[in-house]
Amino acid sequence: MLLNKTTYTGYKERPEKILQFGEGNFLRAFVDWMFHELNKSGKFDGSVVAVQPIANGMANMLNDQDGLYTLYLRGLKNGKPESTHETIDVISRAINPYEDFDAYLKTAEQPEMRYIISNTTEAGIAYDDADVATATPPNSYPAKLAVWLNHRYKTFNGDASKGVHIIPCELIEKNADNLKRIVLQIADTWALGDGFVNWLNSACTFSNTLVDRIVPGYPRERIAEITEELGYEDKQVVEGEHFHLWVIEAPESLQQELPFPSIGLDVKYVTDMTPYRTRKVRILNGAHTTLVPVAYLYGLDTVRESVEHPVVGKFIKDAIFEEIIPTLDLSKEELEQFANDVIDRFRNPYIKHLLMSISLNSWSKFETRVLPSLLEYKNRHGAVPQKLSFALAATIAFYRGKRGEEAISLNDDAVLLELLKNAWSRYDGSDESLESVVVEVLGFEKNWKMDLNKVEGLTAAVTKHLQSIVNSGMEKAIETV
Template identity: 80%
Template sequence: MQLSKKTFQGYREYPEKVLQFGEGNFLRCFVDWMFHELNQKGNFNGSIVVVQPIDKGMVNMLNEQDGLYTLNLRGYKNGKPESTYETIDVISRGINPYEDFAAYLGTAENPEMRYVISNTTEAGIAYDENDTQTATPPNSYPAKLTVWLNHRYKTFNGDQSKGVHIIPCELIDKNADNLKQIVLKYAEQWNLESGFVEWLNSACSFSNTLVDRIVPGYPRERIAEITSELGYEDKQIVEGEHFHLWVIEGPEELQKELPFPSIGLDVLYVKDVTPYKSRKVKILNGAHTALVPVAYLYGIDTVRESVEHPVVGKFIKEAIFNEIIPTLDLPKEELEKFANEVIERFSNPYIKHLLMSIALNSFPKFETRVLPSILEYKKRLGSIPEKLAFSLAATIAFYKGKRGEEEIALNDDAAVLILLKSAWAKYDGSDESVEDVVREVLAFEKNWKLDLNTVEGLTAAVTKHLVNIEKLGMQKAIELV
């Protein structure tokens, strides 16, 4: 038996109010779930029309199940591991604009349509100079959106009340600002009437966002067990963690229209998303990146094992609370709460997160996620944060390419791999040659955007730790930090 509105007794139909570009796991586990909850616990009374943003996608599979799917949330909740199932019925239908462009444009004629959501990957919010207004559809997401917005503007003769709130979820900085800039560029390129631009600026809003939830996606390895447990087949089931955070930099009226916080969801309406992005990048992503080389060279393979390890776990927690948090500007209590949630998420017993899966492109990741904390710590406190410096030393050691007798499958930019191979080839076992390795790596401005040897005390700190790692091994070196 397959999940459908015939087999799901709780099925309800709602007016279509949300247009969503993207049918992937993340939006269905995150935004769609939130709108579903707002239907169940609030008074939203609305459904989502999903638009397939590229030629090949999954809206047909979604339509086969009448937009229904099961959400399996797994992880720690209130301090205890918990796995839950919920049938999500907020999607009314899916549209493939490459097959039915008229149906796509038709949604712009719906007077109740009020919100546009998207997650078209980081590459989705991009300008394509070859896109035309007459294409059915245009290639890029911003061009598709421009055509849709212009059609709505014309349908309702510029009625201010028919504007929409546009809330992109793509993981790029200032996602909404970038999207709006491209839409306005198409409006100019296509010579759309000035009234459309005025309507866009006055009747519509573009809200920058930050999204955060780990979504492993379709639980392929457990699907037979899940199907037996549920009693029906679901080809669209999606797995995610309980933790969720949506930070929205939007107008006040948006919070009134979408009162997610009032039903207990972790949605923050803020004036500036920047400090929250910095918090996430430095604490969550930064901790991941700082942890990987230390834990892996210690002999550990997964994130959960790492944070639960008495030595490595203590190391990363102290790095977060003592060295990363002091570089951030949000209230300390709020930062520590978020940090504790991150540690709990890292300990999720349902997710086997391999350290090597995070190790990809460790050097550029270190530059964006960890180095800002080192530099800001130095600026604010006048010294080098020892644990983050140790992590940098461990990263250099990791790129030697060996864990004991085991070869490490290094995966990074070719220039990084060539640099590290060349630097380590000159190593002769002496402390002086360790310093030479460190100096050569820290001088790699292509990655760091500056010569890190000019940061007072950093070269000496990294050299000291790398000498200990080389002479004593990771398990003894970490105890000296």
């Protein structure tokens, strides 16, 4: 028995107000769940039309279930493991514009359409010069959006009240600014006219966002157990963690229309999301990047066991609270609350997050996620941070490619891998040759955008840590910091 309107008695028809580009796990476990909760609260009454953004997708599977699916939220809540599930009924239908372009275009004619959501991957917000106005549909998301917006503009003769709020969720900085820039470029290339451009600028809003929730997706390994628990088949089950954060740069009008914070959801309407993006990159992503080489060389394999380890767990917590948080400008209370939430997320007993799965491209990650904290700490305190410089030394040791007798499968930029291979090939067992390895790595300006050897005290600190790691092993070396 498949989940659908027949098997789910709580279904309610609602006006279609949200056009959503993307029908995948993240949007269904994040944005759609939030609209579902807002509907339940009585502060909103609307449904989502999900648009399949690429030729191959899940529109048909969603329609087979009348847009219904089960969301499991699993993780630590108030320090204790908790797993809950709920049927989400906010999606009214899904459209595959590659099979039914007319149905897609007709949604622009619906007066109540008000919000456009998207998550088309980081590569989705890009200009494609192969797109043409007559394609049904164009290839890229911005071009599909331009066609839809232009059709709405024409349908309602430029009525300003039929403008829409456009809220992209792609994981790129200034996602809405980039999307709007490309849509305007398309409007110019296709000669859509000044009237359309003026309507777009005055009647529509584009809001930059930051989204944060870990969504493992379809729980393939335990689907038999889930089916037995639910009593019906659901091919669209999705799993996510309890933690959620949506930061939106929004006008006052959007805040009033979508009062997510008033029902307890962690949605922050701000005028500038930069501090929140910095907080996430430095604390959440930075902690991951700091942790991986240290924990893996210690002999651990997952994020959870690393954070719960008495030695490695203390190392990463100290790095966050003593060396990363002091470089950020939000309130200490807010930063520490976020950091504690991050640690709980790392300890999620329902997610097996392998360290090796997040070791990909560690050097570029270190440059964007950890190095800014390291340099800002040095700038504010006049000293090299010991934990972060130790993590840098551990990363160099990690890229030696060995954990004891076990080979490490390194995955990174080919030029970097060659540089590390050559540097380590000249290591002859002496401390002097280890210093040469450090100098060569820190001097690789292509990755660092600067020569890190010029940062006072950094070469000496990293060299000292690397000598300790190589000569004594990670278990003893970590004790020095």
